[in-house]
Amino acid sequence: MKYQTRIFLAVAAACAFAGNSYAAVTAEEAKQLGTTLLPWGAEKAGNKEGTIPAWTGAPKPPANFDPKNPTYRPDPFHDEKVLFSIDHKNMDKYADKLSEGIKALMQKYPTFRLDIYPSHRVVNNPKLFNENAIKNATACKTTDNGLKLDGCWGGTPFPIPKTGAEVMWNRMFKYDGFSFFSPSCLSWIVDANGNIANGGVWDFYAYYPIFNPKKTTPIANDEYFEKIRLNYRAPARMAGQKLVVHDNVDMVSIGRRAWQYLPGQRRVKLTPDIAYDTPSPSGGGAVTTDDSAVFYGALDRYDWKLVGKKEMYIPYNEFRGVDKNICPSTVMVQKNHLNPDCMRWELHRVWVVEGTLKAGLRHMYHKRVVYWDEDMPGVGIADNYDAAGKLYRVIHSFPISFYESEGGATDEWVGYDLAAGIYTYQHTVTDGTGWAHIPPKPENFFSSEALAGEGIR
8 A cells, every 4th residue: 555645753663662662752853842833743834735724723613603502513614615526436536635445435335425625723722731742742652562651641642753653642642621421422323225223322421530630640551541431311222221431541451441231130240342343332243342433442452553644635524414403314324324415524634554463463453544633633534454455444533623612522433344335323413412521520420339329220
């Protein structure tokens, strides 16, 4: 596979770590942060063609935004027109800016297309996150073959990444918020015949202790970086189920712990298999657990090589697609793929990381090529390959940023199984009331005891 890659800064091959710690960047390199580079490491300037703008920050809320109803965010770019479209007929013209997976979708489905809009760089990180990112440039490093961190603070761990693993850590510590909530997340599963099934509807709570604005110490490997809770309301077979997931910074030695309340059994059980290539609980067999939000989980089964940086068309500013008044699920979810009329694609700079399965370890994907946006490292595309080297599944995010507060929603995503012809649209609020930052719930809200105490039949 060829990439017309423009290498940014010094790119080091990360095929093997030899068990050593990687030193942070030099003080001279770090001086770029806040000048030519933004605190989180993205290039401040636009490209020379003017098709990628300089970063200017979050857009102003549109006139019809109601601060009393912050979960509904009207599209601040609703007046913009499509610049051009890319489909199977003209994709060769834009091939260098398309992932192999996106091209495969165009080849498989003539109705799949990308509508390209003007690009907007809208990330809006909090001041403390940015200050910590700058601090991390010379303080944060990986240890234990890239699987643990040392000396890192609650910001982008590696604003000037030198290895593929460092870029993947940046994704894990992306900033969506300290604590946020959606009262109606859901999942859709569409089979090859176009039959649509509801994979679940749930209230979703997320809490990121590492981003606590009162935290005054570096991040420890044995502390939690994320706690989430899902309270299922539909379909009937899942109503009343509850799930709590705890992720440690060290996701290998300590790992993930998850508890599930099953109303039919009226008990809480430890669920050890919500990781790696275990089928996603609400994905209908179309995706793995670590496909979630493009990639979500431990890094230990792959060697992560940093290929470089390039310009690419990726989903961005998907306000239209999550607006239930414009693109409810009856409009958005259709046979073969999501409705292109509801999608917005923009040109952005992305980090390209290639993951190769380590010898002696197993996963249904033997290679993953991941493209992460330079501004919001939870936004991007993953092309996943099977043991024969054949493109197997394609995952992409469905992101928006918050214009009324810091952070965004970058965990909505869609996964396409090219072999089976099925797909799943996950974690969407298309028919719901969106996302909102909320004060953090008490720690015991994310405990197995809380699930047992609140359980109903």
